Amino acid sequence: MQQFFQQLSDGLVLGALYALIALGYTMVYGIVQLINFAHGEIFMVGAFGGYTLYHYVLPSSLPSGIALLLVLLVAMLTSALLAAFVERVAYRPLRNAPRLAPLITAIGVSIALQESIRLFYPNGSVGKPFPQLFPRGTVDLGGVTLTYVDLFVISLALVLMLTLRTFVFRSATGRAMRATAQDPDTARLMGVDTDRIIVITFVLGGLLAGAAGVLQGMIASPIDFKIGFIAGLKAFTAAVLGGIGNITGAVLGGFTLGIVEALATQYVPNGSALKDSFAFVVLVLVLVFRPTGLLGESVRSRA
């Protein structure tokens, strides 16, 4: 039983990470009906942004708390700017093209970003040990052991998700985002600059992905140019599981997937060797039995 709860809490940590990345997939899909397959790489480049700041810029005498804060901010900004840049140069010119064109472009952007880091980052084909800036230590909750880092990952993810939720459901810009997702032409008739809203959506997804990049480095150092691929696919699965386009669904899907993965790794024979495959089993099952996802609406009505 104790082991079960241990796996459950490990699943929560993983799930928090998946949920943060999944939000970027789901928001972008909600607003432009594009699966942004480059989103995993936006997450990866964010992690490299944070690493670069720490490794090349910050003085080593800086207290680790401040360093962590700066690494986090720079990673978030890196991903956000990259997401906005990709939208502007790769997706916006294809706004009215057939659906397949931006999708293939997204895959191209994904490969281009991976290869850029591999080829042009100093010694880019080799993994980078991510700075461990958070105090080491564990807490014992009735036999379940959580590291301080685990708690930090879950707390930061929750704070970011609640902030996003408040923004989307309480602010005027958030309302304009939801309007654009439901009916872009009519949103324009309300005075909404939909191009601007689309950029904001990519930026928000990027901010969360950049934060996830740092968290990934904290729980699974080293980072390399490939980490965006698996993390991106899993987060995409989480978004589909929750119901793509649905923000609450992405969070639910992220945590569900993290927990399924942690439990399956423990309880399925030879599970740890198959660790990365459970997500795709889940994806196949969702697509077969509930293609709209847990919270998805059946069909979007659009005149």
Added chain:
Amino acid sequence: MSLLEVRDLRVAYGAIEAIKGISLDVEEGQVVTLIGTNGAGKTTTLRTLSGLLRPVAGQVLFDGARLDKLKAHEIVARGVAHAPEGRRIFPLMTVEENLELGAYSRKGEAIAQDVAEVFERFPRLHERRAQKAGTLSGGEQQMLAIGRALMSRPRLLMLDEPSMGLSPIMIQLIFDTVAELKAAGTTILLVEQNASAALALADTGYVLETGRVVLTGTGPDLLTDENVRKAYLGED
């Protein structure tokens, strides 16, 4: 000078020209109606005026300034509101949120007061203010679409088929609303298939056929015009 001047407007969907050179004027405080059958180009005209479609030729002047090169959101900010065909309310948002979105281009100033005014005009919406707009009846959705358009405090209100698909009681209520707005001095460009009700309210009417204006006159004149009666008012 008219509030809205449209000069030789041409709009095409790909190679097909839907609007083949339309000119019309809307004076401040007037109700102007465009009537005509399906495919005459009424909706296309409104969508072009509000910036959702780009004309291939012609000019749109609003208060003397060109609108035809502006984006839709800039046109709203100039004071042109458009309640689109099919109502197009945001179904997953509450009635109140829909109204607040109508005021998106204004930000801040006295929005709560204007929401209250819409509720006063349409008490049904007040009862349902916290409900998702998608759960409203067709008539209620049309009230919401009109109320939402008014929230931008427009100088020109464009209504596209506000009576479409509604029950006779609702149709009456919607035309009463248009009459009230007219009495209050609102400038309105009204597109309708219900030609008799529209012409009865209108200062000026334009009859459109396959992308061209084929007849113009005052509302009462067109109402009694023999050709109009035959073609659009179902008399033989």
